[in-house]
Amino acid sequence: MKPARFRYFAPHTITEATQLLDEQGDEARLLAGGQSLLPLLNLRLARPSALIDLNEIQALAFIHPRDGGLVLGALTRDATLERDPLVAARQPLLVEAAHYVGHPAIRHRSTLGGSLAHADPAAELPAVMLALDAAFTLQSSTGSRTIAAAAFFKGPFQTALQHGEVLTEIHLPGLPPRSGSAFLEFARREGDYALAGVAAVISLAEDGTIAQARLALCSVGPAPLRAAAAETVLQGRHPDEAAWQAAAEAVVSELKEPPSDIHGSADYRRHLAGVLTRRALALAAQRAERSHS
Amino acid sequence: MTTTVSERAWIGKDLKRREDPALLMGTVTYINDFKVAGMLHAAVLRSPYAHARIRAIDTSAARALPGVQAVLTGKEAAEVIGPVPAFCAEPVVEHAIAVEKVRYAGEAVVAVAAESRAIAEDALDLVEIDWEPLPAVTDVLSAMQPGAPLVHENLGTNVVYDHVFTFGDVDGDFAQADHVIRRRLRWPRATAAPLEPNGAVCAYDPARGTMEIWSNTNMLNSASWVMSSMLKIPPHKLNFYPMYTGGSFGSKHFLAKVIGIAGALSKVTGHPVKFMEDRLDNLMANDSQGPERIYDAELAVTNDGKFLSLRLQTIDDYGAYFIFAITGNTNMMAQITGPYTIRSVATGIKAVLTNKNQQTVFRGAGSDVGNWVLERLVDAAAEQLGIDRVEIRRRNFIQPDQFPYKIPTGNVYDSGNYPGVLDLALAHFDLDAWRQEQARARQEGRYLGIGLATAQQRSTYSSTEFWFHNPAPATGLNSTPESVRISVGPTGGVTVTMFSPFWGNSPETVVAQVVAEELGIDPRDVNVTYDSTAHALPSAGPGGSRMTVMLAGAVHGAAARLKEKIFKIAAHMLEASVSDLELVGGQVRVKGVPSSSVSLADIGMRAYWFKLDLPPELESGLEGTFTYDHPYTTKPHEDRKDLGVFYPIMGHAAHLVAVEVDIETGAVLFKKYVAVHDVGTVLNPRSLQGQIRGGIAQGIGLALLEEVRYGADGQNLTSTFVDYLLPSASDVPSIEVYHQETPSPFTAYGVKGGGEGGRMVAPPAVTSAIEDALRPFGISIAEMPITPEKIVRWVKEAQSRRSGQTH
Structure with missing residues (x-):
């Protein structure tokens, strides 16, 4: 299990990285935490001509407050997300979901930007980005653009990133008052790829009804998905078991063809998506109520 | 002379494992750390097909790659090495590199030796093979059909063994029974999957015609004569060096294919060659998959719950080859009736070949299966x-x-x-409290279950189990010796040499404690080492939970011989009679006269360097060697109505488990786990507890997670640890382990082997607990692994049956 030959570069700035991307052509790949890419290299399932290692670019690892929300550098490690007080205060959903990414040793290497750019349909963080209405900055040698998470994830391991672009920043708007969030997933073992995962954000109105529900799922389709129909079902309702049940049914009927493999059939994943939706929504609502009291 | 319990200074002491510092500090050399000058690295191209004929192989581009020293197809390898040694009488021939056709996905097809592993793998990319794919058989029931594709054409069938053994009046006992409990049960294919895969460095010396072999095989001494025919080098010209082994669980007995591949490449290149399996190699082709069985099982029971007779018929998926014959089935005949007074047994065995990696032995070696089948029947009898x-x-x-x-x-x-x-076990578990908790939880809509298994853990195998199923066996082996040498050096230092390697357990700890006991010294002062086969005494190596029993016996014997000479020299030095002497705290002294003593150092120096001051009949040097044979084994009867005594050192365990099942997701959460084991006299409670906990972790893995899966086309779907799910730290609960000690009358100090017990008892206990949790749904569990998806499906099916009945 040794990788095929490749050229290796370790630039120190984003500008150097984008120049290298241009020079090295289509077969070059960016290396962030390497927790997905290196196994693919070792199995020779990926055979890039060049690896451009981003780990020396200090400017990509940061967490800043902005407008009640956060801006995060793409090289922020998952272990940092789990422990950072600012993230915990402003986006506890990210902390909760990061904890489900692999195992501690993996999380000390794996990065937020790497997970998003790799776009594994089973990954937690892309679904969280959908639920939090995140936006991403993509930079190339010719400039930069900002894209909504909803437009970024295209399919299994497919994103809106063009060749020559580096995902540099993740923007997370702040949550409205009286909001609570929850991330739940089910996997065969702790740290395994989820068979289904649900990210839920509930924002309550003054009268205690649901002002806004945001719900996104991983591992139940070709890409992370936002459960729009279920969100509509919840709008204006009282946060109770009946509401969660209705949302769960909407999610289940919304799922077209969940993946099927030796760890879980499509039917079972669909079933789990319903159960986890109900539980995640209830937990998020409980937290929203608690945030107010 | 065996010391009595009250006199023992070191046996039974809870000492830290002496192996751990070196393992934790990384100062031991594993095979993958090992290098010799001029060493090349091998990589193996594996078959993408489960069943296919090899029409032609073009290796020219691979050979031309810079850094490549040799490329061998199966045909080319067969010119320098013979077939893989097999213990079966049936003509099932396997080669380390497939010749003419492949019989499972992942079988070796081409091997390369190059200056680095990466170059060797680059070369594999350049090999071109013209394949003729053949239909694969991956299901035993289809494989048994007439007209099924044949895994080995020369056999004319895939059913390689088919026989019913009957012991006692089974029909009569079933006729007398008030109830017959019947179950069809399925045991899943699992694999040992040690953290360290198999590896070998072979160094052929064409000038001397010798080969030196460093590998992580467990069976060093058996390996030389067994491998000699394959390597085409006489056994006395092979020297196997012991290496530290990173886990075996039965998977590293011979490693014939790994040694064959490295050996063939070394012969061809004249360089030492390392072949180290990677994870794909190991999970696809390690030859250590466990049984995959369908059982039709029946228990004859009286109205008052007495078990009279057991009748089993199994179909066992042996995969593509048959190197250990039906050992997985004969092994369980050692304890087939469990801890119960069942007076007759019939056991029918159909061994079927399929296009999968072969079954050999894996911790429990079939007795794990027997326990689960029997305990399932016992739970079913209780219910019925x-x-x-x-x-x-x-x-x-x-x-x-x-x-x-x-x-x-x-x-x-x-x-x-x-x-x-x-x-x-009941005293530590508090069954009544858990039953109350279970009732309370059910009121809340939560499902708690309590599981129980009381089962055997045979230890100390005898090699008759490899052949007694066969009236005309290929071998009639009946020895399984183990030896040690104890030397006292000129300054009194004590060294014990073993001739079986470290395989992941605690042999050094055990040996040091027993030597300390016998010589009255501190075990921390004992040096323990291993020797290569060129210097070895007879030793069969680890397997079948034998090493603690066998090493204790060997040390006991060697110490007695050593002490004889120590006392003779001391008697000469003290001018006393041997019968007046005693050995206490490393000093030999005249009984009752403590001032009149000599130390081991005095005696050692005298023995090595003062020949003229020794009793004239003694030679220089001070050591004791002993070869301990199996303490109690007999041959099978000619008619095989009695298989003889082959696994008499019998441990026992009771496991009590509480789980909670989330019926919506199917998750199983352990609430409490109590394990009580009786493996005779405990030499070291700590190392035994580690063995038991590790075994239970594997048993939990089997019950809930692990399964080698093949697609209908024979592709291995579990060739990485993403898909072959071993239990991790978060899947294994805190396990309370307690010991009862019922000494064996047949072994030194009364010890029994405890290496496999945890894995042999956990599966029925965990199954029983989950079935108990799901009792409100009337679910009877007949298969493993018990996955969350299956639990959800069973519950849904039960709910729809219920609603069907009520409407």
Whole structure:
């Protein structure tokens, strides 16, 4: 299990990285935490001509407050997300979901930007980005653009990133008052790829009804998905078991063809998506109520 | 002379494992760390097909790659090495590199030796093979059909072995029974999957015609004569060096293919060659997959819950080859009736070949399966007769005064106290409290279950189990010796040499404690080492939970011989008679006259460097060697109505488990796990507990997670650890382990082997707990692994059956 030959570069700035991307052509790949890419290299399932290692670019690892929300550098490690007080205060959903990414040793290497750019349909963080209405900055040698998470994830391991672009920043708007969030997933073992995962954000109105529900799922389709129909079902309702049940049914009927493999059939994943939706929504609502009291 | 319990200074002491510092500091050399000058690295191209003929192989581009030293197809390898040695009598021939056709996905097709592993893998990319794919058989029931594709054409069938053994009046006992409990049960294919895969460095010396072999095989001394025919080098010109082994669980017995590949490449290149399996190699082709069985199992029971007879028929998926014949099935005949007084048994075995990696032995070696099948029947009997699961077991236990106890197959159980083990487990578990908690939880819509298993853990195998199923066996082996050498050096230092390697357990700890006991010294002062086969005494190596028993016996014997010489020299030095001397605290002294003593150092110096001051009949040097043979084994009867005594050192365990099942997701959460084991005299409680916990972790893995899966086309779907799910730290609960000690009358100090027990008892206990949790749904569990998806499906099916009945 040794990788095929490749050229290796370790630039120190984003500008150097984008120049290298241009020079090295289509077969070059960016290396962030390497927790997905290196196994693919070792199995020779990926055979890039060049690896451009981003780990020396200090400017990509940061967490800043902005407008009640956060801006995060793409090289922020998952272990940092789990422990950072600012993230915990402003986006506890990210902390909760990061904890489900692999195992501690993996999380000390794996990065937020790497997970998003790799776009594994089973990954937690892309679904969280959908639920939090995140936006991403993509930079190339010719400039930069900002894209909504909803437009970024295209399919299994497919994103809106063009060749020559580096995902540099993740923007997370702040949550409205009286909001609570929850991330739940089910996997065969702790740290395994989820068979289904649900990210839920509930924002309550003054009268205690649901002002806004945001719900996104991983591992139940070709890409992370936002459960729009279920969100509509919840709008204006009282946060109770009946509401969660209705949302769960909407999610289940919304799922077209969940993946099927030796760890879980499509039917079972669909079933789990319903159960986890109900539980995640209830937990998020409980937290929203608690945030107010 | 064996010391009595009260006199023991070191046996039974809870000492830290002496192996750990070196393992934790990384100062031991594993095979993948090992290098010799000029060494090349091998990589293997594996078949993408489960069943295919090799029409042609073009290796020219691979050979031309810079850094490549040799490329071998199966045909080319067969010019320098012979077939893989096999213990079966049937003509099932396997080569380290496939010749003409492949029989499972992942079988080796081409091997390369190059200056680095990466270059060797680059070369594999350049090999071109013209394949003729053949239909694959991956299901035993299809494989048995007439006209099924044949895995080995020369056999004319895929059913390689088919026989029913009957012991006692089975038909008569079934006719007398008030109830017959019947179950169809399925045991899943699992694999040992040690963290360290198999590896070998072979160095052929064409000038001397010798080969030196460094590898992580467990069976060094058996390996040389077994491998000689394959390597085409006489056994006395092979020297196997012991290496530290990173886990085996039965998977590293011979490693014939790994040694064959490295050996062939070394012969061809004239360089030392390392072949180290990677994870794909190991999970696809390690030859250590466990049984995959369908059982039709029946238990004859009286109205008052007494078990009369057991009737089993199994179809066992052996995969593509048959190197250990039906060992997985003969092994369980050692304890097929469990801890119960079942008086007759019939066991039918159909061994079927399919296009999968072959089954050999894996921790439990089939006795794990037997325990699960029997305990499933016992739980079913309790349910059907309305007798409590604890009570029905008590009614059938062999009683402490019935030992030695001969079971219907002919094997003898040496000693035991099964009610005592169960009582101890119940005392630590608090069954009544858990039953109350279960009732309370059910009111809340939560599903708690309590599981129980009381089962055997045979230890100290005898090699008759490899062939007694066959009236015309390929071998009639019946020795399984183990030896040690104890040397006292000129300054009194004590060194013990073993001739079997470190395989992941605690042999050094065990040996040091026993030597310390016998010589009256501190075990921390004992040096323990290993020697290569060129210097070895007879040793069969680890397997079948034998090493603690065998090493204790060997050390006991060697110490006695050593002490004889020590006393002779001391008597000469002290001008006393041997019968007046005693050995205390490393000093030999005249009984009752402590001032008149000599130390081991004095005696050592005298023995090595003062020949003229020794008793004239003594030679220089001070060492004791001993070869300990199996303490109690007999040959099978000619008619095989009695298989003889082959696994008499019989341990026992009771596991009590509480789980909670989330019926919506299917998740199983452990609430409490109590394990009580009786493996005779405990040499070191700490290392035994580690063994038991590790075994239970593997048993939990089997019950909930692990399964080698093949697609209908024969592709291995579990060739990485993403898909072959081993239990991790978060899947294994805190396990309370307690010991009861019922010494064996046949072994040194009364010890029994405990290496496999945890894995042999956990699967039925965990299954029982989950079935109990799901009892409100009337679910009977007949297969493993018990995955969350299956639980959800069973519950849904039960709910729809219920609603069907009520409407």
